Amino acid sequence: MQFEKTTFQFLKDLQENNNRDWFAEHKSTYEKAKKNAKEVFTAIHHKLQNHDEIEKSKMMRIYRDVRFSNDKTPYKAHFANSYSRLGKELRGGYFLRIRPGESFLAGGFWEPSKDDLFRIRKEIEQDASEIRSILKDKNYKKHFGGTFESFSELKTAPRGFDKEHPDVDLLRKKGFIATKNFTDEEVLSEDFVDQVNESYKVLRPFFNLFSDILTTNLNGEKLV
Template identity: 55%
Template sequence: MKSLSKSILDYLIDLKQNNNREWFTENKSRFEKEQKEIKSFFNGVKNELNKIDNIEKLQIFRIYRDVRFSKDKTPYKTHFSAGYVRQKPFLRGGYYLHIENNASFVGGGFWEPNKDDLLRIRKELAIDASELRDIVESADFKKYFGILEGEELKTAPRDFDKNHPNIDLIRKKQYLVTRRFTNKEVLSPNFEEEVVATFKAMRPFFNYMSDVLSTDLNGISLY
């Protein structure tokens, strides 16, 4: 199991305080050193995750911000992050790992489901949400994530009853889970193990959503 060096967080702290191209260029060798270590860590997580899942792609996000449509013109992100894409079409849901001073977390789920997938999920929940409720109310889910998160509509989506008993789940636009980590936890020798264990705890939720999104309302496979 790999562990992370304190120098990674130190670099991100300094970058946040000096978020400009001049400082970044002057400290390019330092960035390259920390980037090499974090990439190695992200790949190590992928290797461990592939022992319990099928990962189609590791996406390591660039540190450069897209400022074209943002009021915040600082050029660099102050975190390192990566996404782990599961093998489609049968395996749905994505894993996300975010390393930032005092703001590190592991996340997963359905950030921007397309309109067809979102409608399919909502229709399933309108018929029966008991399986999903059992998952999010389980002791293991609460231990790692607490609650099911995500943005939601203020009222019912079109063609759904606002008084439906499952409207709290139906009106969601995102279905997400998150576990946050302190700096001490991030730098601990077993951090990689904890990350993978957290991803593993998402599996019942992912398995449910995968079953829903790979079948029609009669439970017949779409593929």
């Protein structure tokens, strides 16, 4: 299973013609592209189930909510899917977006709850060595560059934490996300599903560690 060139072409055309009239005229093309994308996302889901436990796979709607956005284009010129891990003990989630010239996958913790973020920060404050070892792992560096992305960061340490802490760069983050970009050629390749799956496998030590942190107290005692 792979992304078809016609699916990619539809997204390219939508980028240039992001209006309701054009979309209505090409609704049948959209339906075929959507079907192809859903099949690929489902194939990735099946691969994930071989090495992780996935509770939910969700393909994002192409229709944009423009009520509170300066961008009034009615459609997202991409296909995207999220995969949620199973249960309270298996934290973290996977994400994949397909957009010509801007395709990427991600995994991790996008917007942790206030309590979860505080717990992660307390772990970092106490001992960030295990987190640092994940970032230094050769496979993690190969796939994700040896860093965590964050949707936003504080300018300094959060309230109650030392501004001079040696791991203040981690303390400042509001999320902990691993990301990997793909070229259009990679997305259209026959082994793209396998490429995505291999990258997702590399996230397991990251997910395992953070799941352990979020389900224990600072003494290592289980909370769930």
